[in-house]
Amino acid sequence: MKKVLTIAGSDSTGGAGLQADLKTFEEYGVFGFSSITSIVTMDPEQGWSHEVTDLGAELLRKQLVSVFAGEGIDALKTGMMASEDNIELASQFIKEYDIEKAVIDPVIACKGTAQILQPKSVEGLKKFLIPNAYVTTPNLIEAGILSGLGDITSVEGMKEAAKIISELGAKNVVVKGGHRLGIDKALDVFYDGQDFFELENELYKTDFNHGAGCTFAAAITAGVAKDLSPLEAAKLAKDFVAAGIKNGVRINKYVGHVWHGAYNKAEDRL
Numbered sequence: 001m002k003k004v005l006t007i008a009g010s011d012s013t014g015g016a017g018l019q020a021d022l023k024t025f026e027e028y029g030v031f032g033f034s035s036i037t038s039i040v041t042m043d044p045e046q047g048w049s050h051e052v053t054d055l056g057a058e059l060l061r062k063q064l065v066s067v068f069a070g071e072g073i074d075a076l077k078t079g080m081m082a083s084e085d086n087i088e089l090a091s092q093f094i095k096e097y098d099i100e101k102a103v104i105d106p107v108i109a110c111k112g113t114a115q116i117l118q119p120k121s122v123e124g125l126k127k128f129l130i131p132n133a134y135v136t137t138p139n140l141i142e143a144g145i146l147s148g149l150g151d152i153t154s155v156e157g158m159k160e161a162a163k164i165i166s167e168l169g170a171k172n173v174v175v176k177g178g179h180r181l182g183i184d185k186a187l188d189v190f191y192d193g194q195d196f197f198e199l200e201n202e203l204y205k206t207d208f209n210h211g212a213g214c215t216f217a218a219a220i221t222a223g224v225a226k227d228l229s230p231l232e233a234a235k236l237a238k239d240f241v242a243a244g245i246k247n248g249v250r251i252n253k254y255v256g257h258v259w260h261g262a263y264n265k266a267e268d269r270l
């Protein structure tokens with residue numbers, strides 16, 4: 001059984017964060033570990049605004065020590081890191097334990113808001129995590145911030161951003177156009193440092209997409225843990241998340257979530 005770790009925040013509503021990651025790992029048939037950086041809460045009195053409570057690097061360190069006391073992991077994913085200290089700590093463990101398959105989801109902003117969750121962490125991501133990335137998966141906004149290109153509105157812009165981010169040290173970069181590119185397809189650009197691949201599928205007209213980014217990166221992590229190539233893992237992850245978006249679940253009047261179980265449809269067998 002392949003073993004996979006997520007280092008991420010908790011989304012108690014279960015769509016994104018480590019909940020998305022563990023659900024996705026389960027669907028892929030890998031054994032999931034988690035080290036929690038922060039807890040995200042949402043305020044219904046304030047239009048569902050998000051608050052991130054950092055649990056602190058010391059507690060994260062203890063969790064990582066617990067995880068790495070085992071017999072090793074096959075791949076890991078980082079998501080919302082909440083502080084530069086957490087980012088640096090995660091990178092130390094990646095290096096110390098020589099983790100080749102580190103998937104870095106550079107969570108900077110939450111969907112549906114322009115609210116930047118961790119502006120101070122952008123430099124940390126560029127300095128400590130992206131250089132250790134086997135695969136990194138910025139969305140259009142994150143790619144604009146990390147590359148310094150700002151607003152990205154075209155496939156050419158996505159490719160330019162992927163190149164700049166790859167030069168920070170990431171082996172493979174997936175810039176997700178998703179629903180933000182303004183075309184009638186969900187198009188992502190995959191770059192392996194040499195060649196570009198355009199991954200596309202149907203763009204579903206839905207707002208029930210909370211957790212899509214986390215689910216996509218978790219699916220890539222599980223895929224590479226099971227020895228798919230990064231490109232193969234990204235292609236399968238795209239189908240996996242597309243099924244989740246197509247079958248999204250309304251949670252309340254503010255938000256709807258990706259349904260992580262949609263691709264395998266285990267419920268059809270009950």
Ligand SMILES: Nc1ncnc2c1ncn2[C@@H]1O[C@H](COP(=O)(O)OP(=O)(O)O)[C@@H](O)[C@H]1O
Nearest residue numbers: 139176178179186187202203204212213216241
């Ligand atoms: N409406 C949609 N229909 C189909 N695929 C989508 C849709 N929105 C996003 N995707 C895909 O889901 C994955 C996650 O993308 P995105 O939602 O941009 O991530 P994030 O949550 O980080 O903003 C990408 O592969 C993207 O192309």
Ligand SMILES: Cc1ncc(COP(=O)(O)O)c(C=O)c1O
Nearest residue numbers: 009011016017040211212213214
């Ligand atoms: C803990 C956590 N991680 C990551 C995210 C980003 O979610 P998404 O996959 O929708 O981009 C969120 C958004 O609320 C979150 O709460």
